[in-house]
Amino acid sequence: MTETVLAVLNQPSREAAAHDPAADAFTYEAPLGTNLQVQDLGIIRGDGVFETITVVDGRPQALEAHLDRFVRSARMLDLPLPDLDAWRRAVEAVCAELDPVHEAFAKTVMTRGVEGSDRPTGWVYAAASGDSTPARTQGISVVTLDRGYRHDVERTSPWLLQGAKSLSYAVNMAALREAVRRGADDALFVSSDGYVLEGTRANLVMAVGGRLVTPRTDIGILAGTTQADVFRFAEAEGIETAYELVTMADLRAADALWLVSSVRQAAPIRLVNGDEQAMDLDLTEQMNEFLLSRES
Secondary structure: OOOEEEEEEOOOOOOOOOOOOOOOOEEEEOOOOOOOOOOEHHHHOOOEEEEEEEEEOOEEOOHHHHHHHHHHHHHHOOOOOOOHHHHHHHHHHHHHHOOOOOEEEEEEEEEOOEOOOOOOEEEEEEEEOOOOHHHHHHOEEEEEEEOOOOOOHHHHOHHHOOOOOEOOOHHHHHHHHHHHHOOOOEEEEEOOOOEEEEEOOOEEEEEEOOEEEEEOOOOOOOOOHHHHHHHHHHHHOOOOEEEEOOEHHHHHHOOEEEEEEOOOEEEEEEEEOOEEOOOOHHHHHHHHHHHOOOOO
């Protein structure tokens, strides 16, 4: 049985030399084998970018949107730009190799490579997803945590790489652990000047007076591929959508809240800082049916 698949790219970027000029575009490797050097900058400095792509019945979803963001993140980190043809082929190949399951994921990772080599490291890993049914149908609880930055940090301090999907996720994971310590499932970041940002690994969507609203993407948060598709669903249903600055008062006044992301999809929020939040489970079901039927 093929429960996990790993493809290692020989030349992740055409702007850098191949690891082996005579080798194929990518090779399948044992996922638990020795595949990275200890001096790879992705390991020792978190210097790289990644994407996690939902796979439904062997089909990678929103693949082009993920690849576009992969390139944007690489550009923000001054990495060699990914060869999208090579990455697309590798993603499709690992999805085809994986045992048939209804929901899986494929993760693309590109690092700056071994220090001094000037050759990025790249791989695609695929595996079956965990069961997100409870989160989608029963809701999740969140706590709000101070991100420690103003909402305009992307403009004032671009070197902090807010808005890039980089491998530097230690802060996000620390926030998730803090949420669990407080009895919640996830955290929702708030800027130091009081604006609601994003979850540790997801975007916020709010129902407000018949509209769907999400925080603006120019305030140091990651532009979400799943959030964009939720808005595409809403617009097809005649629901107005908007990107706005969101305050804690706006959050408390919302008719319903969701954290939306690849793999988990749309998870309604049932508790915020221990306070009950109304959920729209019918709309949630419609969102998830749409998200799980997307084409690439």
